[in-house]
Amino acid sequence: MKLFLGMEEETGVETLTILAGQDKTGNPEGFGRLDIHKSEIISIVGPTGSGKSRLLADIEWTAQKDTPTQREILINNESPDKKWRFSSNNKLVAQLSQNMNFVMDLSVKEFLELHAKSRMVEDVEAVTEKIILEANKLAGEKFNLDTAITALSGGQSRALMIADTAILSSSPIVLIDEIENAGIDRKKALELLVSADKIVLMATHDPTLALIANKRVIIKNGGIAKIIKTSPEEKEILKELDKMDEKIQKMRANLRNGEILKLETLKL
Numbered sequence: 125m126k127l128f129l130g131m132e133e134e135t136g137v138e139t140l141t142i143l144a145g146q147d148k149t150g151n152p153e154g155f156g157r158l159d160i161h162k163s164e165i166i167s168i169v170g171p172t173g174s175g176k177s178r179l180l181a182d183i184e185w186t187a188q189k190d191t192p193t194q195r196e197i198l199i200n201n202e203s204p205d206k207k208w209r210f211s212s213n214n215k216l217v218a219q220l221s222q223n224m225n226f227v228m229d230l231s232v233k234e235f236l237e238l239h240a241k242s243r244m245v246e247d248v249e250a251v252t253e254k255i256i257l258e259a260n261k262l263a264g265e266k267f268n269l270d271t272a273i274t275a276l277s278g279g280q281s282r283a284l285m286i287a288d289t290a291i292l293s294s295s296p297i298v299l300i301d302e303i304e305n306a307g308i309d310r311k312k313a314l315e316l317l318v319s320a321d322k323i324v325l326m327a328t329h330d331p332t333l334a335l336i337a338n339k340r341v342i343i344k345n346g347g348i349a350k351i352i353k354t355s356p357e358e359k360e361i362l363k364e365l366d367k368m369d370e371k372i373q374k375m376r377a378n379l380r381n382g383e384i385l386k387l388e389t390l391k392l
């Protein structure tokens with residue numbers, strides 16, 4: 125990717141491996157190992173309290189049988205270097221969640237420039253413009269470089285963070301905890317992250333998101349009960365769900381613009 129030229133990028137993570145541990149009762153998990161590759165999306169599903177966030181936390185901490193689940197995380201087939209655990213500059217994992225607020229008094233431009241400079245980007249201007257372009261593709265209402273980051277809406281902040289993570293962050297792994305109501309185009313957000321060679325793990329209950337992944341991890345009682353490959357039939361279902369989603373999005377936009385909803389929108 126052109127934008128990465130000249131940056132001390134290349135974190136070199138090809139695979140993330142999860143080696144099975146135990147569930148809350150101490151029984152072994154229902155799988156042996158899971159290898160996840162660059163540009164792959166894995167979804168994580170399971171009831172409330174079943175352990176989805178715990179799995180994300182195990183990955184973030186690169187667990188070495190030292191968490192309640194006894195799982196082990198490998199990077200490129202090896203026990204990860206300590207640098208991933210303790211470096212703030214070279215983080216393995218970027219987290220995206222529903223709650224994202226800025227507290228600094230900066231414009232979007234100043235914020236992105238600061239980050240770009242810290243990443244030693246050569247053409248700061250081109251990169252900041254690219255991020256805002258991509259962020260505006262994800263957000264409902266457009267914003268510009270002069271907008272104060274504290275003035276961004278929840279959806280705009282998340283759009284900005286996702287575009288920033290995809291384009292500027294060196295973290296090869298992105299963990300997403302429930303972005304159902306994030307007020308952004310979630311599908312485009314995932315496409316953007318995956319096109320930047322990230323490994324994406326996403327806890328979700330939304331079928332239009334869960335089925336984008338080629339595999340989904342089923343969590344029960346604190347353990348991975350099984351790993352399901354998304355079937356061709358499910359991919360067909362996803363296409364239909366996307367059509368429904370498009371109609372819902374259209375009506376959402378109509379509502380936002382103060383329009384009266386029309387039955388014909390359903391027939392599009």
Ligand SMILES: Nc1ncnc2c1ncn2[C@@H]1O[C@H](COP(=O)(O)OP(=O)(O)OP(=O)(O)O)[C@@H](O)[C@H]1O
Nearest residue numbers: 146147148171172173174175176177178192193346
């Ligand atoms: N294998 C395990 N052994 C022991 N404790 C576990 C295990 N897995 C999860 N837990 C604990 O169970 C609790 C609930 O797990 P967690 O918060 O990950 O659930 P969740 O699926 O993310 O829930 P929600 O959907 O409500 O966010 C946490 O305190 C977590 O540390």
